[in-house]
Amino acid sequence: xxxxxxxxxxxxxxxxxxxxxxxxxxxxxxxxxxxxxxxxxxxxxxxxxxxxxxxxxxxxxxxxxxxxxxxxxxxxxxxxxxxxxxxxxxxxxxxxxxxxxxxxxxxxxxxxxxxxxxxxxxxxxxxxxxxxxxxxxxxxxxxxxxxxxxxxxxxxxxxxxxxxxxxxxxxxxxxxxxxxxxxxxxxxxxxxxxxxxxxxxxxxxxxxxxxxxxxxxxxxxxxx
Amino acid sequence: xxxxxxxxxxxxxxxxxxxxxxxxxxxxxxxxxxxxxxxxxxxxxxxxxxxxxxxxxxxxxxxxxxxxxxxxxxxxxxxxxxxxxxxxxxxxxxxxxxxxxxxxxxxxxxxxxxxxxxxxxxxxxxxxxxxxxxxxxxxxxxxxxxxxxxxxxxxxxxxxxxxxxxxxxxxxxxxxxxxxxxxxxxxxxxxxxxxxxxxxxxxxxxxxxxxxxxxxxxxxxxxxxxxxxxxxxxxxxxxxxxxxxxxxxxxxxxxxxxxxxxxxxxxxxxxxxxxxxxxxxxxxxxxxxxxxxxxxxxxxxxxxxxxxxxxxxxxxxxxxxxxxxxxxxxxxxxxxxxxxxxxxxxxxxxxxxxxxxxxxxxxxxxxxxxxxxxxxxxxxxxxxxxxxxxxxxxxxxxxxxxxxxxxxxxxxxxxxxxxxxxxxxxxxxxxxxxxxxxxxxxxxxxxxxxxxxxxxxxxxxxxxxxxxxxxxxxxxxxxxxxxxxxxxxxxxxxxxxxxxxxxxxxxxxxxxxxxxxxxxxxxxxxxxxxxxxxxxxxxxxxxxxxxxxxxxxxxxxxxxxxxxxxxxxxxxxxxxxxxxxxxxxxxxxxxxxxxxxxxxxxxxxxxxxxxxxxxxxxxxxxxxxxxxxxxxxxxxxxxxxxxxxxxxxxxxxxxxxxxxxxxxxxxxxxxxxxxxxxxxxxxxxxxxxxxxxxxxxxxxxxxxxxxxxxxxxxxxxxxxxxxxxxxxxxx
Numbered sequence: 009x010x011x012x013x014x015x016x017x018x019x020x021x022x023x024x025x026x027x028x029x030x031x032x033x034x035x036x037x038x039x040x041x042x043x044x045x046x047x048x049x050x051x052x053x054x055x056x057x058x059x060x061x062x063x064x065x066x067x068x069x070x071x072x073x074x075x076x077x078x079x080x081x082x083x084x085x086x087x088x089x090x091x092x093x094x095x096x097x098x099x100x101x102x103x104x105x106x107x108x109x110x111x112x113x114x115x116x117x118x119x120x121x122x123x124x125x126x127x128x129x130x131x132x133x134x135x136x137x138x139x140x141x142x143x144x145x146x147x148x149x150x151x152x153x154x155x156x157x158x159x160x161x162x163x164x165x166x167x168x169x170x171x172x173x174x175x176x177x178x179x180x181x182x183x184x185x186x187x188x189x190x191x192x193x194x195x196x197x198x199x200x201x202x203x204x205x206x207x208x209x210x211x212x213x214x215x216x217x218x219x220x221x222x223x224x225x226x227x228x229x230x231x232x
Numbered sequence: 233x234x235x236x237x238x239x240x241x242x243x244x245x246x247x248x249x250x251x252x253x254x255x256x257x258x259x260x261x262x263x264x265x266x267x268x269x270x271x272x273x274x275x276x277x278x279x280x281x282x283x284x285x286x287x288x289x290x291x292x293x294x295x296x297x298x299x300x301x302x303x304x305x306x307x308x309x310x311x312x313x314x315x316x317x318x319x320x321x322x323x324x325x326x327x328x329x330x331x332x333x334x335x336x337x338x339x340x341x342x343x344x345x346x347x348x349x350x351x352x353x354x355x356x357x358x359x360x361x362x363x364x365x366x367x368x369x370x371x372x373x374x375x376x377x378x379x380x381x382x383x384x385x386x387x388x389x390x391x392x393x394x395x396x397x398x399x400x401x402x403x404x405x406x407x408x409x410x411x412x413x414x415x416x417x418x419x420x421x422x423x424x425x426x427x428x429x430x431x432x433x434x435x436x437x438x439x440x441x442x443x444x445x446x447x448x449x450x451x452x453x454x455x456x457x458x459x460x461x462x463x464x465x466x467x468x469x470x471x472x473x474x475x476x477x478x479x480x481x482x483x484x485x486x487x488x489x490x491x492x493x494x495x496x497x498x499x500x501x502x503x504x505x506x507x508x509x510x511x512x513x514x515x516x517x518x519x520x521x522x523x524x525x526x527x528x529x530x531x532x533x534x535x536x537x538x539x540x541x542x543x544x545x546x547x548x549x550x551x552x553x554x555x556x557x558x559x560x561x562x563x564x565x566x567x568x569x570x571x572x573x574x575x576x577x578x579x580x581x582x583x584x585x586x587x588x589x590x591x592x593x594x595x596x597x598x599x600x601x602x603x604x605x606x607x608x609x610x611x612x613x614x615x616x617x618x619x620x621x622x623x624x625x626x627x628x629x630x631x632x633x634x635x636x637x638x639x640x641x642x643x644x645x646x647x648x649x650x651x652x653x654x655x656x657x658x659x660x661x662x663x664x665x666x667x668x669x670x671x672x673x674x675x676x677x678x679x680x681x682x683x684x685x686x687x688x689x690x691x692x693x694x695x696x697x698x699x700x701x702x703x704x705x706x707x708x709x710x711x712x713x714x715x716x717x718x719x720x721x722x723x724x725x726x727x728x729x730x731x732x733x734x735x736x737x738x739x740x741x742x743x744x745x746x747x748x749x750x751x752x753x754x755x756x757x758x759x760x761x762x763x764x765x766x767x768x769x770x771x772x773x774x775x776x777x778x779x780x781x782x783x784x785x786x787x788x789x790x791x792x793x794x795x796x797x798x799x800x801x802x803x804x805x806x807x808x809x810x811x812x813x814x815x816x817x818x819x820x821x822x823x824x825x826x827x828x829x830x831x832x833x834x835x836x837x838x839x840x841x842x843x844x845x846x847x848x849x850x851x852x853x854x855x856x857x858x859x860x861x862x863x864x865x866x867x868x869x870x871x872x873x874x875x876x877x878x879x880x881x882x883x884x885x886x887x888x889x890x891x892x893x894x895x896x897x898x899x900x901x902x903x904x905x906x907x908x909x910x911x912x913x914x915x916x917x918x919x920x921x922x923x924x925x926x927x928x929x930x931x932x933x934x935x936x937x938x939x940x941x942x943x944x945x946x947x948x949x950x951x952x953x954x955x956x957x958x959x960x961x962x963x
Contacts, residue, residue, distance in 0.1 A: 017565065018473050020389025024655035056653075058387040061473025117382050119650045147386070147650040206652070214658045214669045214783060 009034050009232040012049035014079065014095075016041040016070040021056035021093065021208065028208035029053070032224035033232070041073040050231040051088050052079055054095025056147070056206060066109060066150045067097030076102050088132055088231065089200040093148055096192075096202035105195055105202045106159055110152040113185025117149040121216060122183055124191055124205055125174045128167050132194070132201040134226025141174060142219035144205040146183050151204040153186035153193075160187055168194045171203055240264070244271035250602055257596040265534045265582065265590045270597065272447075272500035272538055273507055276759055279601035282725035283757040286738045290752040291745050296714060297753055298422060304345040304495060305415075306753025307422055308715045310779055312672055315419040317351035320359075320412035320680065320719040320775040322758035326467040327409040331376025332383070335409050336470035337542050339384040342413040344496035347479050348545065350423040350486050351415025354654060355668050356385045357680040358395040358411050359719070359773045360645075363404030365637050365955050370399070373407050375956065380470075381411070382648040387472035388479065391657050392649035393666035396681050396773075399637040402688075405763030410719040412680050412775040416670070423486060425495040425505075427548040427574050428513035432492055434506070434572035435554075437561050438478045438544040442527035444468045445501070445540025474543040474566070481564040482545065490553035497544040503537045505546040506572075507580055511598035516577035521584040525567040533582060533589035548574055608731035614689050617809045617823035622887040626861070627939050629817050629891060630931075633858045634865055635947030636816045637955075644952040662870070663789055664708035664854050667780060675780035677711035683857070684769035686825035689810045691733040695740020695772055696828040700895060702776035703748045704854035707837040708898060710786045710844035711778030716745055718755040718774055723767020725759045733770035734759075741772060747830035748837075750776060787844045789853035790871035794927035796851065797906040798875060800860060802836045802897030803919040806888025812858050813891035826893050832918075833896045839916050840898050847905055855897040861890040861933065863899050864923075868931060868941050869948060876932040877924035886934060901926055 011034045013022050026036045037047050041059075046052065059070035070076075076098075083089050083104055091099040099105045112118055121143050126136040136142065155163060163169055171192035175181040182189045184204070192203030207220035241251045244267055254262060254270055262270060276282060292300035298315055299307035305319035323338025335358075343353050358381050363370050385392040390413070427434075445468035485491060493513065495505040502524070510517040521536045531539075549557055554570065561568035575581070580597065582590040622629060633639055646661040658675055659667035665679040681701050687694025699716060706713045718741060723730040745752055761768045780786055791798075808814050809823025843849040851871075855863045868874055879889045902909060906922070913920035930938035 018387070018476055020387075020476065021653060021655075024653065027655055057389060058473060058476070061387060061471070061476075063473065116379070117386055117648045117650070119386075119652060120647050145652050147652060149386075209652050209655050212655060212669075215652075215655065216657075216660065 009228050010049045011036050011051040011053055012047055013038045014052065014054050014075055015039065016059035016073060018059045018061055019055055019057035021206065025053055025055040025208045028211040028224050031211050031221065032228040034228045039075055041070065041075050043075045044078060046078045046082060051090065051227065052082055054091040054098050056093030056095060059094055059098065065101065067094060067101040070098045071101035080104065083200050086197065086199050090132060091202040092206060092208065093204055096204055097150065099200060099202045104200050105193060107153055107155045109150050110154050111150050112152050118183050119145065119147040120183060121145050122205060123174045123176045123181055124171045127169050127172055130170055130194055130198055132227055133170060134224060135222035136226065142210065143217040144207050144210045144220055146205045148204055151184040153190045155187045163193060166196065170194050170201060240267065244268065245275065246271065250274065253602065257593065265537060266592055268534050268538050269503050269590055269592060272503050273597045274601040277499050278504055280757055281602050282604050282606050282759060283734065284603050285605050286735055289738065290742050292751050292753055294749065294751045297751055298419065300753045301755060304348045304425060306715065306717055307349065308753060309419055310676065312674065313419055314670065315417050315422060316414060316676060316777055317346050317349045317417055318412065318414040318717055318775065318777055319345050319754040320410055320717045320773065321756040322719050322721055323409045323411060324406060324721060324758050324761055327377055328373065328407050330467040331373045332380035333467055333469050335377040335380035336384040337468045338409050338411045339381055340470050340472065340475050340542055341498050342411045343388065343390065343475065344498065346413045346415035347482055348423065348494050348496045349417065350421050351417035352483060353390045353413050353415045354656065355414045355666065355678060356390050356392040356411065357678060357775060358392065359680045360395065360397045361403050361408035361768065361771060362399050363407065364401040365399050367404045371956060377409055378645050378648055384470055384472045386650040388476045389653050391651045391653050393651050393657055394661050394679060397642055397645060398684065400684065400769055402766065402769045405766055406761040406768050408721045408761065408768060408771055410773045412717065414678055414777060423491060423494050425493050425509050426512035427493040427509040427515050427517065429492050429548065430515060430574050430576045432548050432574045433551060433554060433570050434517060434574065435547050435549055435557060436524060436544065436569045436571045437547060438566055439471060439474050439541055440525040440527035440567060441536055441539045441541045443531065443535055443539060446535060446538045468540050468542050470542050477564040477566055478543050478545065481561050481566055485557055485560045488556060490549050490556055491547055492550060493548040495546055497546055499540065501538060501540045502546065507594055507597050509546065509548065510580065510594050516575035516579045516594060517572060518575050518581045519572040521582060523569050523571040525569050533584045537582065606725050606731045607728045608735045609728045610691065610732045610736050611729065614822065614824045617814065619885060620808060620814065620818055622817060624817060626886055626890060626933050626936050629813065629887065630861050630865060631944065631947050632816055633812060633862050634944050635951045636812065638812060639858050639862060640951035641949045642952065643949065644956060658783060659709060659788060664705040665711065667709055667786065669783065673783045675783045675786060677706050677709050677778045677780055679705035680773060680775040681705065682771050682773045684771045685810050685821065687733060687737055687770040687772060689825050691736025691770055692740040693825050693828055694770065695737035696744040696830065697825065697895060698772050698774040699741055699744035699748060699750065700828050700830065700833045701856055702774045703750060703833060703837055704898065706776060706778035707840050708787060708852045708854045709780065710841065711780045712841065713748065713750050713776060713778040715753045716750045716774055716776045718752055718772060720757045721761050721768060721771040721773065722759055723762035730767050737770055737772040744830055748834055785845050785848060787850050787852040789867050790851060791867050791873045791901050791926045792851045792903065794873055796901040796903045796926040798877060798899065798901045798923045798926060799909060800897055800899050800921050800923055801840060801913060801918055803894060804860065804884065804889060804892065804897065804921065805894050806884040806892040807894045808888050808892050811891060811893045813887065826895050828895045835916065836896050836898065836918050839913065839918050843900065843909060847908065849900055849902055851901040853899045855899060859891040859893050860899065865931060865944050867899065869945055872941060873926050874928040874930045874941055875924055875926050879934055880921055890933065
């Protein structure tokens, strides 16, 4: 199984993501933002970072990079696409996922381990089962997922909320004020997943949690 | 021109003697650009003119040192074909004037020092010292500095994993921001800043040059007055995105055989990078300023030479590598301009618009800045504090200390830093030392620390203590200490009292680093941290790194479980002088600091390392600020496991025993090895005192009222968020 990591100027979690994918058994190749074609791959991944410094809205400039046309085209063909953190922001700015990611409600960058519940199984939920709770870090300043009432209702009706923040014993567990504690959503076709938390940093034997290893292993297994 | 000279000369910070020396070197009067170049190179910041004499006394050699002081950063062999490249630097003055940008560019500057040498930065640490929490400016400074550091580290994708934050009224007019960066490089591919090949092209890469930061180095070489705010234009503006591109582009170019010498344009910008590279290579350098990428129009030679615009590098490359360099920097959308050549003249020759704007011998600029042996005097030794009577119970004192400004949780700070990016953070912030994973299941441990109140009371003991605490922090996680970087923050060196604290601290550091085999491989001095005669408490910050050979044998401060035996290794005499207990519980800042017995430090530390490596001891915490009971409470908080402890009947009073800050101690807890540890300690001649057992969710001390972990956690966690006020986060 081959995964392609799409790199933009300012991407900075590509080694974390490559490590996680390799731990799960994937071959990893990269594409550069100026490329107009993607290498043939079973999975397209947009890792985290600060593409173009996030100097405009996060992800807004990257969403207009030459490589995006190929990503939109692949997604349209049903190729699975995973966007994490800045990758999620880019997918939203590119129109592949709905809603918006606003400044965190606390107005500060936040890096901490949160608890995520898998709300439903899907093509990109790996070996996790609905209701499973995993410990995964977040690290972002603009992760406050906003959906207006209509969109929020539609996401729930269509069962497209994949990950939700759940309480961690102290407080609500929602680190950024996201609507409905939403941490990750799916497109309508079910092949594009965007999420703010970093499952890739919860896969290694020396990391604070390995809860997300089955997530990657399942994705790799299903695409192999 | 000559009539206006005295004023211009004075405004460039020269004394009459220094100016006479310049005239003597040049054999003529300098023009304005030349005067500016001299002013930057001979500033305290660049020339170390007040400190150089003393810095020479520091030990910088050991078999594992690849490169000591004098380069962009220190380099240490860490085995496995790898080297650790690290340094700490201050950005105090800019961070007080403009906290966000000042702190951000401090991080950017130290990162460039590290990747300039071919290393990928893998960790950042920051030591921050602010004024009194109640001072009207403090919250603004804390907020700005923390978000500035976060913005830079987070965007560049380098985890910020540790540091220290303290508050003291002496910093009301000058906060201290010391940033440390650690990088990893192949040990046989270190890049240096010695430009030695005549005819080789000099290229400029990175951001364009603007008018920001002109005279930054000179600003950092005087104290503040009422006009400090007016110096805001001398603070540079950071662009971490460009830094990230520059980092990736430089490392990509370094993978080929292209670069002869490389140096970042930090303090004093193009001037210092050009002069220092040429000086190290014994060469000359010609610069054509028309070729320098410029952000603004109409910049003069003076401005171009002294601008401190950020995210720029100067390189000397092989002629054949020009095309490759252009391609690499083009890929990363960065300027890459050919702006000069290395010569054999031994001179810096700057031209612009066909005119020679400066023509100066390199030697005097780089090597012949005046060196001052300034008068100094150590403070009078303070008398002991005797046996202070505690106004409160042990439990009340513990709660006071756990929630006091210098001991309360720093979570509010480090959660704003991405401490996990790169995926290699094994021990995140909050422990004795942070640990980053190395290939082969090894770990690189790092810490940064100092205790200014000790240094104020007794600079020699304080200097020793800063190194000893770094040693203990590394040992407590199971790392073999390797080397030190120092960042020495003091007031005006022209005051003998201030100079005395500097000299004493350096002496203490020199002594301790020799005794503990931790050479000082890089460093930085920041003087003039004072406002209207009020200097900061002396703060010789020590950053240090150490190596864990097997990550399966690593310790942390969390208790391993219930029913473990808790012991303290090292002697407890109950020293309360200059302690946090004295300050926070009785309100007195008095007495001498605890003495540091370097021989005992070394023996105890090596013993603890042996326990971790050979016996697999997993719970270990060094005893420092706040003494034993604070250390125990921190272990309880980290593990959510309580304890019952009892003071041995040995003639030391309760508060002195539990809150005294005697050095050279570790608390360890272990389930089965109690007798083995006690016997081994006895054999090694190390004090080992059994204090009690772990278990439950209460803390019980002697025969006092048990208090819950939760009550300690509440005061510990609340202080900083409450102080910073308002906007409670959604969690």
